Amino acid sequence: MFLHYVRPVGSLIRSRSVNAAVSRLYHADKVATVGSQPDSQSPVFQENYDQMQxxxxxxxxxxxxxxxxxxxxxxxxxxxxxxxxxxxxxDRLLDPGSPFLEFSQFAGYQLYGSEEVPAGGIITGIGRVSGVECIIVVNDATVKGGTYYPVTVKKHLRAQEIAQQNHLPCIYLVDSGGANLPRQADVFPDRDHFGRIFFNQARLSSEGIAQVKAATGEEVSAEDLGGADLHCRKSGVTDHYALDDNHALHLARKAVRSLNYKKNLDVTVETPEAPLFPADELYGIVGDNLKRNFDIREVIARIVDGSKFDEFKAFYGDTLVTGAVFQ
Known part of the structure; x- marks a missing residue:
């Protein structure tokens, strides 16, 4: 950090001849707090509050x-x-009562016009399985048969990136029809290498169109084409044979338990300190009128521990507030 000392008018920062009281204040380690009590009865606050709710x-x-x-x-x-x-x-994969931190829930929202792709057709996040924090990637076959849109690829790769950065095991619950064919030109590999990690279902829709028969003249069932028997007995792709979804999830939990994976964390755990101001006041401070200004420090005061904020570059670039927060 580059520090440049100045002597602004009225500043407590003087010279070496400064008195002891001011010197002690200048050298204090206590982090300043930000925020003030808003006028919750003002028309602007009330309007903001109602609109934000x-x-x-x-x-x-x-x-x-x-x-x-x-x-x-x-x-x-x-x-x-x-x-x-x-x-x-x-829910059945996670340890009972443990949380699930979901990523990118609004991925794909209104991205493809009238074509809805909830959560981008894939659910990703961090959850605890057999006591181990894992990245979980789950295809949603109720969304276009679990097929991959461009945003599905981005979301999937993002989950893998987070796993790599944080050294977390990955669990894939695969139920996908492969690439979304109308958008395949935007789905197939580029420099990010979209891997073939999903299970290709034999039928594209509930009509049960026999894709293999249409292409080769052969009649092959979905199980023969990509079922458990094929991959457990012939291709060797899979390690375990599951009788149903619940059995498969049990086997997945068992596999994670057998990893003997323990992540070494060098962290200090402290009891968080509540902000000095209630978060509920954010409704009245921000509002939905983008033309109405507000002090971002009032927002910071309601989301950081103890409302403590050590601002730097306070006199430079008024459109951006920067600083550090502390426990």
């Missing part, structure tokens, strides 16, 4: 809709085949 409710409603995955017809078809829904698979 509407926006947050809309955001939560959209998130809940995304969690459903594909449409009702697609979900019913999925469950009629004896399959668990993707988020049910995650």
């Amino acid at each position: 509407v926006l947050v409710k809309e955001l939560k409603d959209r998130a809940e809709k995304i969690k459903l995955g594909g449409g009702e017809k697609a979900r019913n078809l999925h469950t009629s085949r004896g399959k668990l829904l993707p988020r049910e698979r995650i």
Whole structure:
């Protein structure tokens, strides 16, 4: 960090002849706090508060809709085949009561016009399995048969990048129809190398179009083409034979448990200190009017521990506030 000492008017920073009281203040290690008490009864605050509540409710409603995955017809078809829904698979894979930190839930939202791709057709995140934190990647077959859109590829690769950066094991719950053919020109490999890590289903839709028969004249069932028997007995791709979804998830948990994977963490665990101001006040401070200014320091004061913020470059570049936060 580059420091340049100045003597602004009215500053407590003087010279070596400064008195002891000011000197002690100047050399104190205590981090300053930011924030002030807003006028919660003002018309602007009340307007902001009401408008932001509407926006947050809309955001939560959209998130809940995304969690459903594909449409009702697609979900019913999925469950009629004896399959668990993707988020049910995650719940049964994770250690009971443990959290799941989901990535990029709004990936693909309104990206393809009227074509809905909830969560980008794939669910990714960090969860605890058999006591081990893992990256979990789950195809959602209720969204276009689990096929890969360009955004699906980006989201999948992003999860792998996070796994690599944090040295986390990966668990893939694969239920995919491969590349989304209408958008295959944007899906197939570029320099990021989209790997063939998904299980190619034999049929593209609920109509059961026999793809192999159409291409070669042969009649081959979905199981013969890519089922458990084929990959356990002939191709050798798989290590275990699962009878159903629940059995497969049990085997996945067992596999993670057998890794004997322990991540060495050199961290200091401290009890977090609550901000000095309630987070609820953010509704009234920010609002939805983009033409109305607000002090970003008031936002910082309501999200950091103890509202402690050590700002630097305070007199340079007024459009950007930078600093460090502390426990």
